[in-house]
Amino acid sequence: MNETIPAALAAAVRKDPTTPLLTWYDDTTGDRTELSGATMDNWVAKTANLLVDGLGLGPGDSAAVLLPPHWQTAAILLGTWAAGLEVYTGPDPRPVDALFAWPDTLEAAGAWSAGDSYATGLLPLAMPLRPVPPGYVDYTVEVRGYGDHFASRRPARPGDAALNGTDHGTISGTAAARARELGIEPGARVLIDARAYPDPADWLLTPLFAGASIVLCAALDPAVTERRVAAENVTLTLA
Template sequence: MTASTAVPHLMQQLRTVNPSAPRLIWYGPNSERIELSGRVLDNWVAKTSNLLVEELDAEPGTRVSLLLPGHWKTLVWALACWQVGAVPAASPVTADPAADIVVSSDDTVAVNSPAQLLVLVALGALDLKYPGTIPAGAVDYAAEVRGYGDEFLDLPPAIEDQTAMELTDGDLSMAVLFDRAEACDWTPGGVLLVPAELPLETTLAAAVHCWTTGGTLIVVHSTVDLSADLLASERVTDRVGA
């Protein structure tokens, strides 16, 4: 599979291969558990992709600074960037000064120029709008995203060397990321548990492995007790970083 076909193939698998099966599970603070089937995950990615293109004017090569913690919505944003051909850059501290769009869960984040667009993401499962202050010109993701289409039809031209992520020490290509996912020794079609604090590129490689083999990814916040009962109830087969 070439880099230019990897993302469309991945999204098609989420839509069509046992689409009601759980593909992404989030364990967060305060006993929060969110389960997304392949169909629901694809729907979130499609809506976010449409918001990127229609509201934020994203196009192939647009640089998106993901100033977000490890979270299921961070994965949605990364997939949406891939789907529209944008380049995500993960930084938990400061916005990429060269980014066109800054996506953050913190309303105190400072953009680097008036040309940077700011999107604020509410992380709570039941949040229908951002709970803090929305600066002038910023976009409230929770309030806006549900109004966008459930399918993303505006696929960009195939990019053979599409960038999966912009890292501090250089770009990570889509081909390399998919190769990493394929070469790992995790159980194909299994249930893979990933601590939320791991680097996003590690979580994305785990996600690609899961979703291309029909498995389930579980992302767990650091405050969650990984009890034997939890691991057994979710039928976890592999743990990243364990």
């Protein structure tokens, strides 16, 4: 059993690094981004290297991730956990060592005390954010300079704090129970309406621990749902 989030990701990548792990749709912009296990792993490694090599962070440190469901959010979350950090997603501001925000959460982010702050526009093709808000560094630009592989000097342990005060082991057990509740089985291809399931425990961690792949949709258009289910070989729809 995978008792930590990095272990669950490693198992998913090891199973088949070439098949889609997360496919992102935004029906407002027409954006579609598909990440295989290997591609997601590269983004996760770059993010972890940014935090560890770039900022000198590691176990015992923390990050605020004030971002909506998105493929970049998945990479940032998984990267912070790979680096050994605890993640806070709000709403209670507190001192953290790193912060990730986007234009819609900049005002809320101002209440947080952070050592280093990164912004992303969550734009198609991971395009740079213009202009970059004062006091922020563009995540999508900065992260590209870091390595595609990451090896933790102290891998996460089940008792380590992971998300909003909950440890990896508890998240693992909760995810297994939630997967049974939602009907997510190993090997499933799950279409998720991000508006209905905004919690990363649902749209990211539960499918990951269950061994499922994700079709994550923002602003899901009901008119295209049936066609998307067929095109993406979806076996379960959560909307």
